[in-house]
Amino acid sequence: MIVPSLDVRGGRLGDGSDPSVLERARGLVAEGAEELHLVDLDAAETGTFRNLELLGEIARTAGVPCRLAGGVSRVDEASRAIDAGFAGVLFSSAVFADDDLLREIARLGGRAIVEIEARSGFLAPRGGAPELIAVATGRGVLASARAAEIAGVRALYLIDLTTEARLGGPPLDLVDAVRAVVGPRTALHAGGGIRDLDDVRALAARGVRSAVIGRALAERRFTIRAAREASTA
Numbered sequence: 017m018i019v020p021s022l023d024v025r026g027g028r029l030g031d032g033s034d035p036s037v038l039e040r041a042r043g044l045v046a047e048g049a050e051e052l053h054l055v056d057l058d059a060a061e062t063g064t065f066r067n068l069e070l071l072g073e074i075a076r077t078a079g080v081p082c083r084l085a086g087g088v089s090r091v092d093e094a095s096r097a098i099d100a101g102f103a104g105v106l107f108s109s110a111v112f113a114d115d116d117l118l119r120e121i122a123r124l125g126g127r128a129i130v131e132i133e134a135r136s137g138f139l140a141p142r143g144g145a146p147e148l149i150a151v152a153t154g155r156g157v158l159a160s161a162r163a164a165e166i167a168g169v170r171a172l173y174l175i176d177l178t179t180e181a182r183l184g185g186p187p188l189d190l191v192d193a194v195r196a197v198v199g200p201r202t203a204l205h206a207g208g209g210i211r212d213l214d215d216v217r218a219l220a221a222r223g224v225r226s227a228v229i230g231r232a233l234a235e236r237r238f239t240i241r242a243a244r245e246a247s248t249a
Contacts, residue, residue: 017051018216018243020044021207021230024067025057031234041074044233048240052078053106053207053228056086060108060143063087072100083129087143091120098127106173109133110144112160113151115167122168129171129205130164132157134190140177161194164202171203173228180208183231186215191222213238213246220247 022044023030024037035043041052054074058066065086075082081103087110088094094105104127111117111130121128133140139155141148152160164172174194176187186209195204206219207228219227227247232238238246 017226018049018240018247019051019053019205019207019226019228020049020233020240021053021055021228023055023057023230024071027067027070030055030057031231033234037070038074041078044240045078045080048244049080051080051103051226052082053230054082054084054102056084059086059088061087063143063145065093068097068100072097072102075103076101085131089117089144089148091117091124094121094124094128104128106131108141108144108148109139109160110141110148110152112139112155112163113148115163117148118164118167118169122170126170128169129173130169131173131175132161132190132194133175133177134187135177142177157190158193158197161202162197165198170201171205171225172198173205173207175206175208177208181231182209183211184209186210186219186227188218188222191219191224195222211237213242216243216246217249220249 054071056067083104084097084102085106087108088105089108089110097105106129109131134157139152174187174190203225205226206224210229
């Protein structure tokens with residue numbers, strides 16, 4: 017599945033473009049988006065979900081499932097998001113600090129995806145509770161992926177922070193490495209750095225469940241329809 021990403025800061029699109037967040041979300045759905053990845057940048061940076069009301073309105077009215085990202089690291093935060101209309105949430109890799117928390121997250125089933133935010137083979141959480149970030153930072157990526165599987169988590173979102181937001185290519189090596197240590201029951205999602213349709217094809221060839229794409233779609237490098245066709249070719 018091709019999942020467009022919208023980053024929001026202060027109620028506006030994070031890239032500073034003119035359309036309102038609602039207009040951009042509706043436009044993506046009109047272009048064929050079957051799901052949306054909504055990121056509260058304020059929450060990731062400050063721990064406060066300042067855009068939850070706006071993003072919740074999108075989740076309730078977009079007509080497609082929407083998932084919330086942006087430093088979620090507590091199950092009660094996830095529950096509030098689901099109550100607000102989200103189909104589910106992406107949890108920050110800060111949650112790898114606590115195995116009991118991973119097991120709680122696993123009980124959310126398909127509504128939970130746990131992020132593996134990687135830098136040079138180690139976790140680098142960009143949001144979440146400070147005490148969790150302090151413990152999780154620097155933990156090995158592959159050990160973390162295995163811990164998630166053991167805890168019962170069934171979906172991981174893989175992102176390489178060295179290429180993300182720079183159109184540096186998708187995290188193919190990370191996908192390959194994580195797939196080698198987790199079983200087929202664990203769905204892998206990936207995002208960050210996707211530049212072109214060849215990148216989409218490369219992720220699809222690896223069995224990635226969804227590709228989350230932000231900048232390339234915003235810059236009209238290709239369409240959602242073209243990306244979907246490339247993923248099934």
